Amino acid sequence: MTNPLSAGYIGFEIFVGTRRVSCGVSNDALDAISCLALPSTPTARNRSFNRFRVLIHKAAERKVLECHDNSNDYILIQSEDLRRIPPESGNPAFTTGIR
DSSP: OOOGGGTTEEEEEEEETTEEEEEEEEHHHHHHHHTOOSSOOHHHHHHHHHHTHHHHHHHHHHHHHHOSOTTOOEEEEOHHHHHTSOOOOSOOOOOOSOO
16 A cells, blocks of 8 residues: 555545545645745655645535535545635634533
């Protein structure tokens, strides 16, 4: 099995309704979103993925919902997909899950 960090993308999964969709975000998109110096390292791209995970997930959800072919079980997020997500207004909501 190929290491995703060296394969040109980082893989993840999302749920859209009850459907589980495998996704990946390209190394180019991770480099662009964090303005990483080229050539970037796998560690820097992994940090970028973790830092922008919410944005990446929103882009994946949007791409799945826009796709008219429901048989597509893999979505690859490119930098263009990340640029299409509008900024959210207001303050971020941070929760701890502890009550």
